[in-house]
Amino acid sequence: MTARTVHLPVAAQDALDDVVGIGERAEALGYDRVWFPETWGRDAVTTLAALADRTDDIGVGTSIVNTYSRSAALLGQTAATLQEHSGGRFRLGLGPSGPAVVEGWHGESFGNPLKRTREYVDVVRKVLAGEQVDYDGDVVQTRGFRLRQDPPEPVPDIDVTGMGPKAVELAGRFADGWHALMFTRDGFADRYEDLRRGASLGDRDVGDVRTTFVLPCCALEDGERARDLARQHLAFYVGGMGTFYRDALARQGHEDAAETIHEAWQAGDRERAVGRVSDDLLDALAAAGTPETVRERVADFAAVDGVDAIAVSFPRAADREVIDRTLEAVAPE
Incomplete structure (x- = not known):
């Protein structure tokens, strides 16, 4: 059975307590895990630590933290501490x-993103295993690092x-x-073949690589508002x-819409950009409308x-009312 998890929002919440409250509500409704994306606003580590304090059973995770604003060793420490x-x-x-x-907010050069991701996975795994980390990669260099406490159990x-073919192949091979x-069902199917190829290159079974499909959802009795x-x-x-969401959408056969939306938004014409998200494109990328409609669409995506x-x-x-209604509409049965 496909698991049901929640991406906590990073915007439109007045206080950390509001974000944590959404996680508590997700646990009460039977969701398997809550994820927190770290972009702008609240940092993921503090938010997830607060959430762990106020929940008992629901899983917590980052989706995602970037590999430029923290060192690989620090991410290993962070993962060990949050697991504990x-x-x-x-x-x-x-x-x-x-x-x-990475460049606009953190002032780091966005170079070698795939190699950096691969090396971060390597180093974080070594840290979490409690090994001394002497790593001389093309991007990451670490000497003599080891956790000063027992490694987490379980690790x-x-x-x-990943959105592009090579990034998804890397996930299949190493993660x-x-x-x-930001995938349609057909777009996901194409990238899943890349995941399968990566798993094969890593002598792994693709079924051992857990796939999480992040799906924008909005369920309201006023379906048009949703x-x-x-x-x-x-x-x-x-x-x-x-440009990477634009490019990913173009790769999935929606090049004209992707280019027009991006150009209009960058020119400050937000109304035109929003207007280019047609009903068909909206339904291909999200589950939005009345609660009954959204439940059906979520089930369709889950069956992929x-x-x-x-x-x-x-x-x-x-806002919190919209989030609560959507959580209730698509909660695990």
């Missing part, structure tokens, strides 16, 4: 993010994100899981978050071959 603090409920999701975040799994974001919120959300990601977990995410403008 949560009582074994933590899962690490990492990835390179993109130039808009947390390491997932990576414990892959997080898929669809408008989701439409605005998709236009923001394709138009405003650098290779999907192990659906991560329910919310429109960036969603």
Whole structure:
């Protein structure tokens, strides 16, 4: 059975207590895990530590932390500490993010993202195993590092994100899981073949690589309002978050829409950008509308071959009422 998880929102929440409260609600409704993406706003480590304090059983994880603003050794320490603090409920999701975040916000050069991800996975695994880490990679160099406490038990799994063929192949070859974001069902199927190829190159079974499909969801009795919120959300990601969401959408056969949305958003014409998210494109990328409609669409995405977990995410403008109604509508049965 496909697991049901939650992507906690990074926007439109007044206080950390509100974010943690959404995680508590997800646990009460029977969700398997809550993920927190680290972009702007609250940092993932503090947020997940607070959430672990106020929950008992639900898994917690990062989806994602980037591989530029923290060293590989520090990410290993962080994963070990969160695993200890949560009582074994933590899962690490990492990835390179993109130039808009890495260069624009953190002032780091966005070079060798795939190699960096590969080397970070290597180093974090060594840290979590309690080994002395002497690592001389092309990107990462670490000498004499070792945890000063016992390594975590169990060792947390390491997932990576990826949108392009080579990035997904890397996930299949080296990671414990892959997080898929901004995919249609057909687009996911294409990239799943890359995941399968990567697993084969790593002498692994693709079934051992856990796939998490991040799905924007919005369920309201006013179905048109729900669809408008989701439409605005998709236009923001394709138009405003650098070029990698645009490029990923173009690879999936929606090149004209991707280019137009991006160009309009960059020109400041947000209304035109949102308007180019057609009903067909919205339904291909999200589950939005009335609760009954959204439940059906989430089930359709969950049934896609290779999907192990659906991560329910919310429109960036969603307030707590919208989030609560959506959580309730698509909660595990």
